[in-house]
Amino acid sequence: MAGGLDLAEGFAGRGDDVYEALIRGHEGLTDEESAAMNARLVLILANQVRDPEAVIAAIRLARETARAG
Amino acid sequence: MGSYAAPRYEYVIPPELRGSPGARRPVVVVGAGPVGLAAAIDLAIHGIPCLVLDDNDTVSVGSRAICWAKRTLEIFDRLGVGDRMVAKGVTWQRGRVHRGDEEIYSFDLLPEGGHKMPAFINLQQYYVEEYLVERARDFPDLLELRWRNEVTGVSARGDGVVLEVATPDGSYRIEADWVLAADGANSALRRMLGLPFEGQAFEERFLIADVRMRAPFPNERLFWFRPSFHPGQSALLHRQPDDVFRIDFQLGPEADPVLERQPQRVIPRVRAVVGESTPFELEWCSVYAFRCARLERFVHGRVVFVGDSAHVVSPFGARGGNGGIQDVDNLCWKLARVVQGRAPESLVATYDGERRHGADENILNSSRTTSFMTPKTKVEHLFRDAVLDLAPRAAFARALVNAGRLSRPCTLAGHVLQTPDAAPWDGPAPGTVCPDAPILDEAGRPGWLLNRLGGDFALLVFAEDAAELAAMAARASCLGPPLVAIAPRSLQAPEGIVVLADPDGLARVRYAAEPGTTYLIRPDQHVAARFKSFDPGGIALALERAGGGVRPVRAAA
Incomplete structure (x- = not known):
């Protein structure tokens, strides 16, 4: 756990299936359409978490792990 | 080829060209690569006479398949060559994945003891073939190897196959009850039978360099996303026996394959990995693109496709050679029983179902690795880099880093030969490979x-x-x-x-x-x-x- 986040693998061993579904979900979209889809997806998943503190901690982690350059 | 002297196998005029009519054979294997040789040995162990035809008279040129997985080693052990391969090979079980020059995670492919065979060995394909040829000679009454015997024609009949074979002394015909097509990714039998080989081609080009040097790299699989020594691309390094290292460099889709295999292009790339102070010799290099494809069916009447002739995958994950040896393991006991009249021909059809499933799993995994390593669109790049950015901090992201999902045996659960459990319980379920102890x-x-x-x-x-x-x-x-x-x-x-x-x-x-x-x-x-x-x-x-x-x-x- 990191600030209310559970970072352990939570894909029940099917991470590659989830990753492929994410990539396929974007097939044929322009960059703008993909960015918009990602925004909707973040909102859907943020709601699915059912824990505002965890969502806020996730936003913090995502911001912190941005690479310089 | 500095470190390895390839054997030459003697071509002998076949009896069919010396006036003695050849008898019909129960099984002819076309191709004396690792898969064809392993099949012939397995059949001989089952007591089935077997003729192997190969268009060449030596082993693989270049190291080619080098990573042999635990399950393959267990099969080689059953065939009587496992100990020799492990003794010569470089044993490893840990993979390390770097982003830039920093390690972001490592994985252990066999964290528990109590298994005879290691997770992996690295051993050049030419050694594997040489050892298999020597093992084949233990069956002089059952197993015949014919070098420089090239199959140039095939006609399939309901109850057998007629092969046209060309040699330096002319051509002859041979009849067989069964033919195993182990003639590789560019299978002539597949082409002659007009069988479509469909799948996905990848545009990305890769350079393989085999380098001989004394270098302190560990006995581990080392992978880099965008290392400083090879900017913007990925690289993979494996240690092989005889102080030979395999380095794979991603080159991008635009690379010129002829230009990129020139030593003056290859040497600076290697120099960037190993540093200025380590002397090395270039042993072999190859520039390749690859595809994932398979035959729609592996059994066509009495012609059975095994190994690369039946399915090809991208090399990341070591699923090509290992998949082929697992084909052999699956097929040979079935074919032996059918040839001996102890089982109906439909038993061979179960090879088709079980190994197509295995091939699909190998294709799925190696295609996913390739996609992760070579993102094509902007959004693919974004997700790939997001996973790599999160990996040092988040275990879930490390699970998504796909630098190769290494060969493991598939489960045969749900296929007709297995009887499902009455109720679920722990331990190896029907369809699973037996664990060692x-x-x-x-x-x-x-x-x-x-x-x-x-x-x-x-x-x-x-x-x-x-x-x-x-x-x-x-x-x-x-x-x-x-x-x-x-x-x-x-x-x-x-x-x-x-x-x-x-x-x-x-x-x-x-x-x-x-x-x-x-x-x-x-x-x-x-x-x-x-x-x-x-x-x-x-x-x-x-x-x-x-x-x-x-x-x-x-x-x-």
């Missing part, structure tokens, strides 16, 4: 469980004491397969029963066994069925099913 043999010597299984059906039974075992043996005697019993310590064995001691209890734990638990083991060391307590009626039905629908007849004593 250390045992003490009848004379109290240390050994390995897998060395006592395979080749024929077996009943693996777990017993606590001699009386219980004797009772099971009496009830099993009419079933056919020999009993291999596991007991906590050595027991007074009933006549004809192998009793292996399991002093550390690892076999019992790995098989989730109680006294009376019985596993029906296929000749390829997969679980066909299992029974929590001894159940001769259930075993008899499962045996009939696993043998292709006929009740196996015990061989005459």
Whole structure:
């Protein structure tokens, strides 16, 4: 756990299936359409978490792990 | 080729060209690569005469397939060459993945002990072929190798196949009941039979450089995303025997394959990896693109496709050569039974179903790795880099980093030969490869469980004491397969029963066994069925099913 986040693998061993579904979900979209889809997806998943503190901690982690350059 | 002197195998004028009419053969194998040779040896062990035709007279040029997985080594061990390969190979089990020059995670492919074979060895394909050729010579009455015998024509009939074979002394025809097409990714048999080979081609080009040097790289699989020595691309490094290292460089889709294999282009790339102070020699290099493809079916009448002729994958994950050896393991016991008249021809059809499933799993995994390594669109790049950015901090992201999902045997659960469990329980479910375990043999010597299984059906039974075992043996005697019993310590064995001691209890734990638990083991060391307590009626039905629908007849004593 990191600030209310559970970072352990939570894909029940099917991470590659989830990753492929994410990539396929974007097939044929322009960059703008993909960015918009990602925004909707973040909102859907943020709601699915059912824990505002965890969502806020996730936003913090995502911001912190941005690479310089 | 600095470190390896390739053997030349002598071409001999075939008897068909010296005036003696060739007899019809039960099995002809086309192709003397690792897959064809392994198939011929496996068939010979089953007592099936086998002729191997190869258009060349030596082993693989270049190291080609180098990573041999635990399951393949177990199969090679059953074929009698496993120890030699492990002794020569570089054993490894850990992979390290870097982003830039920093390690972001590592994985251990065999974190527990108590297995005879390691997770992986690296061994150049030319050694694998050389050792298999030498092993093949142990069967002079059954196994014939013909070098510089190229198949130039094939006509399939309902009950057999006629091959046209070209040699330096002219052509001849040979008839066979069965032909195994082990003639590789560019299979001539596949082309001559007009079979489509469909799949996905990848545009990305890669350079393989085999480099001979003294260098302190560990016996591990090292992978880099965008290392400073190869900006913007990925790289992979493996240690092989004889101080040879394999370095794979991603080159991008625009790379010129002819230009990129020139030493003046390759040497600076290698120099960037190994540094200025390490002298090295370039042994072999190749620039390649790849595709994932498979035949729609692997069995076409009496022609059976095995290995790369049936399916090709991208190289990341070592699923090509390993997949081919697993084809052999799956096919040969079935074909032997059919040739011997002990099973209906439909048993060979189950090879098709089981190994197409294996090929699909290999194609899926290696395609996903390739996609992760070579993102094509902006959004693919974003997700890939997001995973890499999160990986140092988040375990879930490390699980998504895909720098190769290394070869593992697929499960055959749900295929017709297996009898599903009545209720779920731990341990290897039907369709799973048998886990190994250390045992003490009848004379109290240390050994390995897998060395006592395979080749024929077996009943693996777990017993606590001699009386219980004797009772099971009496009830099993009419079933056919020999009993291999596991007991906590050595027991007074009933006549004809192998009793292996399991002093550390690892076999019992790995098989989730109680006294009376019985596993029906296929000749390829997969679980066909299992029974929590001894159940001769259930075993008899499962045996009939696993043998292709006929009740196996015990061989005459």
